[in-house]
Amino acid sequence: xxxxxxxxxxxxxxxxxxxxxxxxxxxxxxxxxxxxxxxxxxxxxxxxxxxxxxxxxxxxxxxxxxxxxxxxxxxxxxxxxxxxxxxxxxxxxxxxxxxxxxxxxxxxxxxxxxxxxxxxxx
Amino acid sequence: xxxxxxxxxxxxxxxxxxxxxxxxxxxxxxxxxxxxxxxxxxxxxxxxxxxxxxxxxxxxxxxxxxxxxxxxxxxxxxxxxxxxxxxxxxxxxxxxxxxxxxxxxxxxxxxxxxxxxxxxxxxxxxxxxxxxxxxxxxxxxxxxxxxxxxxxxxxxxxxxxxxxxxxxxxxxxxxxxxxxxxxxxxxxxxxxxxxxxxxxxxxxxxxxxxxxxxxxxxxxxxxxxxxxxxxxxxxxxxxxxxxxxxxxxxxxxxxxxxxxxxxxxxxxxxxxxxxxxxxxxxxxxxxxxxxxxxxxxxxxxxxxxxxxxxxxxxxxxxxxxxxxxxxxxxxxxxxxxxxxxxxxxxxxxxxxxxxxxxxxxxxxxxxxxxxxxxxxxxxxxxxxxxxxxxxxxxxxxxxxxxxxxxxxxxxxxxxxxxxxxxxxxxxxxxxxxxxxxxxxxxxxxxxxxxxxxxxxxx
Numbered sequence: 001x002x003x004x005x006x007x008x009x010x011x012x013x014x015x016x017x018x019x020x021x022x023x024x025x026x027x028x029x030x031x032x033x034x035x036x037x038x039x040x041x042x043x044x045x046x047x048x049x050x051x052x053x054x055x056x057x058x059x060x061x062x063x064x065x066x067x068x069x070x071x072x073x074x075x076x077x078x079x080x081x082x083x084x085x086x087x088x089x090x091x092x093x094x095x096x097x098x099x100x101x102x103x104x105x106x107x108x109x110x111x112x113x114x115x116x117x118x119x120x121x122x
Numbered sequence: 123x124x125x126x127x128x129x130x131x132x133x134x135x136x137x138x139x140x141x142x143x144x145x146x147x148x149x150x151x152x153x154x155x156x157x158x159x160x161x162x163x164x165x166x167x168x169x170x171x172x173x174x175x176x177x178x179x180x181x182x183x184x185x186x187x188x189x190x191x192x193x194x195x196x197x198x199x200x201x202x203x204x205x206x207x208x209x210x211x212x213x214x215x216x217x218x219x220x221x222x223x224x225x226x227x228x229x230x231x232x233x234x235x236x237x238x239x240x241x242x243x244x245x246x247x248x249x250x251x252x253x254x255x256x257x258x259x260x261x262x263x264x265x266x267x268x269x270x271x272x273x274x275x276x277x278x279x280x281x282x283x284x285x286x287x288x289x290x291x292x293x294x295x296x297x298x299x300x301x302x303x304x305x306x307x308x309x310x311x312x313x314x315x316x317x318x319x320x321x322x323x324x325x326x327x328x329x330x331x332x333x334x335x336x337x338x339x340x341x342x343x344x345x346x347x348x349x350x351x352x353x354x355x356x357x358x359x360x361x362x363x364x365x366x367x368x369x370x371x372x373x374x375x376x377x378x379x380x381x382x383x384x385x386x387x388x389x390x391x392x393x394x395x396x397x398x399x400x401x402x403x404x405x406x407x408x409x410x411x412x413x414x415x416x417x418x419x420x421x422x423x424x425x426x427x428x429x430x431x432x433x434x435x436x437x438x439x440x441x442x443x444x445x446x447x448x449x450x451x452x453x454x455x456x457x458x459x460x461x462x463x464x465x466x467x468x469x470x471x472x473x474x475x476x477x478x479x480x481x482x483x484x485x486x487x488x489x490x491x492x493x494x495x496x497x498x499x500x501x502x503x504x505x506x507x508x509x510x511x512x513x514x515x516x517x518x519x520x521x522x523x524x525x526x527x528x529x530x531x532x533x534x535x536x537x538x539x540x541x542x543x544x545x546x547x548x549x550x551x552x553x554x555x556x557x558x559x560x561x562x563x564x565x566x567x568x569x570x571x572x573x574x575x576x577x578x579x580x
Contacts, residue, residue, distance in 0.1 A: 001334075003498055004342055004502060005223070008342060008344060008345030009230070009345065011345030011346060011492065018237075020244070021241050026245055049269055049272065065280070068278070069253045069257070069261070072266075073262045073269065073272050073273070075277050
């Protein structure tokens with residue numbers, strides 16, 4: 001019996017001594033908060049639902065997933081053919097091509113996340 | 123936030139009353155309280171999902187949801203007569219050990235609650251898969267209104283849209299009742315299942331083996347490093363662990379009682395909810411039916427088998443019908459199955475190194491679970507031996523067989539895994555798969571092992 005109590009108590013002590021929940025990078029907490037904040041501005045320029053192209057310039061999959069989580073129910077289609085596009089470029093180009101070959105121009109850049117619109121719209 | 127919380131607690135309360143009516147009273151009351159969590163949330167899930175599929179949205183869905191739940195409760199309470207509890211507590215003498223075990227269990231429980239709350243404060247959206255899969259799906263269901271099917275877009279295949287929807291629908295349903303999103307709801311759902319699992323384990327082992335064994339089982343589960351963290355991560359693994367344990371408990375009670383068909387009906391319903399929680403739950407449904415059929419045929423004959431399995435499938439019917447329609451009409455094929463072909467699978471099946479790698483990882487992870495929980499329990503078993511009660515030993519034997527077959531199933535999944543590097547697949551998931559089975563394994567263990575207060579049982 002003491003063996004099992006000892007096991008339980010040691011496990012509980014290990015959990016109590018674990019300080020990870022106090023750290024900023026715990027379970028992506030701060031990064032998610034940053035993305036939520038960054039997209040507050042972008043939300044107004046985007047449709048509430050539907051699908052937009054997603055051009056992950058730096059192929060940062062975690063960032064892509066965070067963006068999707070924040071923007072749901074808007075669907076982010078990787079290299080999709082849609083005229084409105086969100087980009088993740090370190091050095092955003094002025095013009096990009098979406099999946100349908102349509103030329104899109106940089107409309108805004110918010111802390112590393114860009115919004116591209118069809119050239120004709122601007 | 124209060125309407126959202128009530129949307130979760132309301133069905134649990136109704137389930138509690140329904141179980142009372144079915145005879146879960148007296149000594150069964152703690153088991154009733156723990157089972158009500160899954161039964162209530164699971165029934166609410168079925169009703170809400172049916173409403174979604176039938177095209178209800180917004181306030182229509184709210185009204186349909188509440189009306190159907192209240193109607194079901196009224197119908198049930200009106201039609202089903204009060205049944206008496208037949209089980210009696212084992213006559214274990216109260217001792218200083220039992221009191222001590224209760225105190226240690228309560229200390230560990232407080233520690234677990236503290237850690238859970240701390241985790242929720244540290245990561246309100248949960249860990250990676252919580253926001254990338256489960257809460258993402260809940261956001262689609264809540265925010266998209268009648269366009270909720272967008273969550274199965276082919277552009278979202280990375281978020282596994284084939285995964286069952288019990289957890290996301292439960293969260294989205296509470297958000298809908300609340301009127302807005304709050305991270306408290308998925309945290310509360312996670313908490314209900316995490317501590318519901320602890321409560322169910324302690325209550326069921328206490329009922330069948332006495333309070334000392336019950337508290338010991340609770341201490342081991344709460345002392346298992348990783349269990350509370352996995353619960354607070356808001357993944358679907360702990361809800362699945364809850365449903366697997368619920369099925370195990372209901373079938374063990376049925377073995378002990380051999381009375382009305384209520385228990386197998388409930389076991390069938392909980393099996394269906396397990397299948398709706400994660401794809402692993404579908405494997406469990408197949409395994410548990412297979413083991414049960416073989417066991418009853420061997421021990422009680424064809425007639426008893428037909429009677430119990432008829433009742434089991436009656437309970438399974440609604441969740442299974444919904445699941446089949448979900449898989450056929452909404453969900454894309456699972457990546458683990460869609461990627462299989464002779465050309466890709468055969469080389470994996472004939473790769474000896476792959477077998478060794480998977481077996482080695484299984485052995486390592488099992489030894490590290492807890493950590494070292496299994497060696498501790500083996501030592502405990504060697505010291506005390508088996509209990510005398512044959513029905514309980516039979517139930518434990520069946521459960522260990524189910525767990526072994528589940529592990530064999532997981533082994534085959536890893537063997538045929540479409541991942542380029544199976545070591546990464548193992549490294550990112552096997553610990554969670556083992557924790558899904560852990561509460562059921564502890565339940566089976568404490569049914570089997572002799573009590574420290576009854577020496578010479580072996």
